[in-house]
Amino acid sequence: MAAAADGFGVETSGxxxxxxMNGSDLAARQATIRRRIEELAPWFHNIDLNGIPTxxxxxxxxxxxxxxxxxxxxxxxxxxxxxxxxxxxxxxFYALEMKRRGAELVVGIDEDERYLSQARLAAxxxxxxxxxxxxxxxxxxxxxxxxxxxxxMGVLYHLRHPLLAxxxxxxxxxxxxxxxxxxxxxxxxxxxxxEDYGFWNDSIFHYAGFPxxxxxxQRYAGDPSNxxxxxxxxxxxxxxxxxxxxxxxxxxxxxxxxxVPAPATRxxxxxxxxxxxxxxxxxxxHKRLE
Ligand SMILES: C[S@@+](CC[C@H](N)C(=O)[O-])C[C@H]1O[C@@H](n2cnc3c(N)ncnc32)[C@H](O)[C@@H]1O
Numbered sequence: 653m654a655a656a657a658d659g660f661g662v663e664t665s666g667x668x669x670x671x672x673m674n675g676s677d678l679a680a681r682q683a684t685i686r687r688r689i690e691e692l693a694p695w696f697h698n699i700d701l702n703g704i705p706t707x708x709x710x711x712x713x714x715x716x717x718x719x720x721x722x723x724x725x726x727x728x729x730x731x732x733x734x735x736x737x738x739x740x741x742x743x744x745f746y747a748l749e750m751k752r753r754g755a756e757l758v759v760g761i762d763e764d765e766r767y768l769s770q771a772r773l774a775a776x777x778x779x780x781x782x783x784x785x786x787x788x789x790x791x792x793x794x795x796x797x798x799x800x801x802x803x804x805m806g807v808l809y810h811l812r813h814p815l816l817a818x819x820x821x822x823x824x825x826x827x828x829x830x831x832x833x834x835x836x837x838x839x840x841x842x843x844x845x846x847e848d849y850g851f852w853n854d855s856i857f858h859y860a861g862f863p864x865x866x867x868x869x870q871r872y873a874g875d876p877s878n879x880x881x882x883x884x885x886x887x888x889x890x891x892x893x894x895x896x897x898x899x900x901x902x903x904x905x906x907x908x909x910x911x912v913p914a915p916a917t918r919x920x921x922x923x924x925x926x927x928x929x930x931x932x933x934x935x936x937x938h939k940r941l942e
């Protein structure tokens with residue numbers, strides 16, 4: 653790997669090797685990294701930044717390293733020449749892993765500026781080049797690009813409008829593969845669904861294998877940003893309904909999918925927000941009010 657300046661005025665090989673540093677330079681560099689990690693705390697991603705962990709006391713332990721190990725095999729090992737979008741990238745753990753697999757372009761988006769600052773620091777210290785932007789999943793049309801691999805991990809249940817987000821991903825950014833993860837609660841039984849059920853058949857709603865989503869009006873796990881938590885049947889049905897064929901289910905909460913044409917939306921138009929105000933309609937309405 654080519655040597656590059658790491659933002660601390662030091663040449664790195666991208667593998668932790670430091671050139672032209674004496675002991676006190678190295679100590680000063682470590683102190684700077686530690687201070688910047690602390691300034692940006694708390695971290696949800698525990699990332700090793702030159703030997704310094706960003707979240708050593710994480711309640712989920714070494715997260716998300718242990719999670720990643722469970723499904724890393726499902727992601728192509730060589731991503732050279734491919735483009736990757738990480739939606740809700742947080743401190744960039746997965747975006748950096750995609751760059752380590754050789755992706756040509758990795759873009760991480762998140763709506764939280766503090767997480768993006770963490771991600772930028774992680775990229776700077778590791779010497780991995782990733783683009784980070786403040787952008788909500790609801791606004792991804794603004795990227796105006798389709799990506800070979802889209803990561804949509806741990807975000808669905810934080811959204812008030814989860815199916816809209818899946819529809820927007822399908823419409824605007826998913827070019828081929830989608831790596832999806834959601835918290836799941838309730839039954840993990842998955843029912844073989846029939847195409848239709850009679851009006852008086854309400855027994856299906858009492859069966860564990862029927863797709864169901866739990867609405868969190870207040871908070872779950874102390875987190876007011878949790879809105880909807882699907883059971884397994886629902887997570888899988890939503891993916892299919894938004895036009896994502898499930899290729900692999902390598903971990904309880906993780907699915908590797910392929911974008912396919914969205915199934916016909918039963919005659920209704922897709923529930924997508926128009927990316928821009930409809931100027932013609934606005935003009936017509938103003939005219940009526942004159
Ligand atoms: C539980 S974390 C998951 C982080 C990472 N993707 C992972 O799997 O470890 C959820 C992330 O989604 C981000 N997020 C929440 N709502 C979002 C939205 N509407 N658009 C983009 N990111 C969002 C949060 O800021 C947070 O970084």
